[in-house]
Amino acid sequence: MPDNYSVAIETGGYRLLELFAERCGDDAAVTITDGDGHQIASHAMPVAERRHRFLIPVPTNVCLTVRARQLTVRFAYLSECENLLDEGVRFISMNPYDNEWDTQPTLEQIYDRFARPAAHFEPFARWMNDPNGLCRFQGRYHLFYQFNPYGFGWDNMHWGHAVSRDLVHWTHLPIFLEPQPELHIDERIVGGAFSGSAVTVDACDNPCKGDDAAAIRLYLTRHLETRGDESSVTEYQTTCLCEDGVHVSVESPVALRVNDGFGFDFRDPKVFKIDGDAKDKWYMVTAGGAAQIHVSDDLIHWEKSQPLKYKNGEQILSECPGLIPAKVNGTGETKWIYNGSAGFYVVGSMKPDENGIYKWTAESDKID
Helix, strand or coil: CCCEEEEEEECCCCCEEEEEEEECCCCCEEEEEECCCCEEEEEECCCCCCEEEEEEECCCCCEEEEEEECEEEEEEEEECCCCHHHHCCEEECCCCCCCCCCCCCCHHHHHCCCCCCCCCCCCCCCEEEEEEEEEEECCEEEEEEEEECCCCCCCCEEEEEEEECCCCCEEECCCCECCCHHHHCCCCEEEEEEEEEEEEECCCCCECCHHHCCEEEEEEEEEEEECCEEEEEEEEEEEEEECCCCCCCCCEEEECCCCHHHCCCEEEEEEECCCCCCCCCEEEEEEECECEEEEECCCCCEEEEEECECCCCCECECCCCEEEEEECCCCCCEEEEEECCCCCEEEEEEEECCCCCEEEEECCCCEC
């Protein structure tokens, strides 16, 4: 792709242009001109950055020319309009060699693209992975997911975002979370916003049903690592709020890797409650390496409770852990099933200890 090129777009009812760009030279910049050739915006990529998310205000209902200089725009869309949750973002294809789509393809053109799944969710373009933060909030189902807007393979992780009223038809929303700033500067550092989960809460941050909720409280892992140096891995859990179904508050760390016993891999938090818990505690299961449970009274302050082990006493290892309650046919007894992305599960139970804190015990061997 050339590093100096331009495309013409129509803004419609949108007020913001978002560009995810990679530097190709020292003078990387984006310039916007109107239909008469008058410059209305010019933005240089920050000197230290090799990648940058440009957020450029634009006037509505006009034709504009977007010029890229010494950079490549890997992913782009228009956002911020009336009823964004219903309208979604408007994708822009800024690859001058992609003749399959127009610059602003319709949804029909996007969905009819060869080999695109007809029944499963997929972003407009680029690479996706784990679904995150699945929940229902104010009449819509929210799907967050691991996303790389810069290419077609794993890279520094963002969170994509989409909503649906029926779990079949999805509206694409702005990218929700970005990697840490240092990942845009030094290509030797990798990581970003890894997987997590969500809890819907009321105006006082108390958990409630999604249709009655005032916000979504999200949990995720922040990962930093120097390529090729496993000992450099840093992982910790953070939380943030989404109050309008689109935008995110500042994250706060809530669970840190406090000692070597946690292992280097400490990620993918899944937060849940237990029906009938007299202590009314919250539980968070993490893994990536050693699976473990943490406990909280307020969704903010967490303490490690226990490691999760197989029936034979060996430590459970997996990605993307979950503990799922399931009723036993005939008895109505509740079992708690550990599952992870490694394609296995373990049947166990959750019972309170002498302090009323629920502990998980494996009752089956590993089941593939």
